[in-house]
Each structure stands twice: as structure tokens, then as C-alpha cells.
Amino acid sequence: EPEVTQTPSHQVTQMGQEVILRCVPISNHLYFYWYRQILGQKVEFLVSFYNNEISEKSEIFDDQFSVERPDGSNFTLKIRSTKLEDSAMYFCASSGDGDNEQFFGPGTRLTVL
Amino acid sequence: AQSVTQLDSHVSVSEGTPVLLRCNYSSSYSPSLFWYVQHPNKGLQLLLKYTSAATLVKGINGFEAEFKKSETSFHLTKPSAHMSDAAEYFCVTGYNQFYFGTGTSLTVIP
Numbered sequence A: 001e002p003e004v005t006q007t008p009s010h011q012v013t014q015m016g017q018e019v020i021l022r023c024v025p026i027s028n029h030l031y032f033y034w035y036r037q038i039l040g041q042k043v044e045f046l047v048s049f050y051n052n053e054i055s056e057k058s059e060i061f062d063d064q065f066s067v068e069r070p071d072g073s074n075f076t077l078k079i080r081s082t083k084l085e086d087s088a089m090y091f092c093a094s095s096g097d098g099d100n101e102q103f104f105g106p107g108t109r110l111t112v113l
Numbered sequence B: 001a002q003s004v005t006q007l008d009s010h011v012s013v014s015e016g017t018p019v020l021l022r023c024n025y026s027s028s029y030s031p032s033l034f035w036y037v038q039h040p041n042k043g044l045q046l047l048l049k050y051t052s053a054a055t056l057v058k059g060i061n062g063f064e065a066e067f068k069k070s071e072t073s074f075h076l077t078k079p080s081a082h083m084s085d086a087a088e089y090f091c092v093t094g095y096n097q098f099y100f101g102t103g104t105s106l107t108v109i110p
Helices: none
Strands: A005-007 A010-013 A019-024 A031-037 A043-050 A053-057 A065-068 A075-079 A088-095 A108-112 B003-006 B010-014 B019-021 B023-026 B033-038 B044-050 B056-058 B064-068 B073-078 B087-095 B097-100 B104-109
Touching (some): A043 A075, B003 B087, B010 B019, B033 B073
Parallel strands (some): B010 B104
Antiparallel strands (some): A031 A043
């Protein structure tokens, strides 16, 4: 069964450093998403991406964040200068054309020290 | 505005007894509603979804949910809990941008 994969499973970084979280969506999907879950809080939407551009983004997704689909398979989330409060589990998701069902990856736990 | 409220943060049941996880939604139009499950160190797995085709939705692993517009509810049920059902359950609404509930942790007592 096709699945969304994410790497790394756990990333530890120093405050102020740049991190790139990687996702491989399901191969024939066209819509891509990032969510995050700070420990003890709700899963929150960050951004959606379609046709090589951002289609929606939340207030959380400020200038420190960017997304990219550098090739036909990867979808990345970059945080330019990490803050302590960026520590969270980051989930990637994808969905097919005209289908509102999102398939989630296992997440990347980001720890900012 | 769309949102969901999960009424219980923790639910504990004995193995073989029914499961009820409660969710209320808020939406100004006919919502899309989902239940996802998250096992430790695993991704979010879709259990079932409501998209206005039928009010009683059957999902995987014996779970089902009933959409009740009059009560703005979408509770998740299972007739008989299994040990493997122990996990975190999320009620979700939205289209494109998903809005998650706070989650209900289900414990199954042997």
C-alpha cells in the first residue's frame, strides 16, 4: 500500500540554525501539506501546496518557513532560523486530485536546543 | 469558521466492551468530517470519513461514526474494544486545510 514517508524521524538542532524536513508524498498525489503538533497541543495546519505554489497558509507559516518541491518526488519544509518554540512534531500529508482525503506521514520530531 | 471539539481527553474501556469517542463540530455548511488514529511512533491513519453520502459511516477495524446534524455530532463507536485499539484518536474537519480536535487517548484494559 502506498504511503507518505518522512525523513529524518528525529532532528535535533541549535537555535538559529536552518533545518530542512523532507517528505515523499504518494506518487500520484497532487496536493501536499505540512502540519505541526507542539507537545500537548493540537495538530495545526501550516501550509498547502498545489501546482508548484502555496495554495493556503496559516498565521504560523511566516517568513521563516518555506516549502519546495525540488523534484518529482520530494516535498520539503525549510525553517530558516529555528527558535525554541519551533520544537514540535511535523507531519507531511498528501491527497489526490478531487479527493479530500489526506494521507499522513509518520512525522519528524524537531527539537530545537 | 470550522472547528471540532473532542469532549474527552482520555477514555478507558475494558477489552470486549463498547467504545464511544465523542466529537462535536462547528460549521456553517455541510462539513467534511474524519476520524484519524495515531498509534505510538506511527503516522495518522484514516479510520473513516463523512462527506454527506450517508449519515452512518463504516470505517476500518470495526469502527463506525454517525453524523447527526441536529446534534452537530460525529461520535466514533466500536461494539467491542480490542487491545490493539489503544491509541490517540483525532476528530478532524475541513477541506484542503484540516482542523484537528485535541485528541482522545483510548486505553483498553485487559
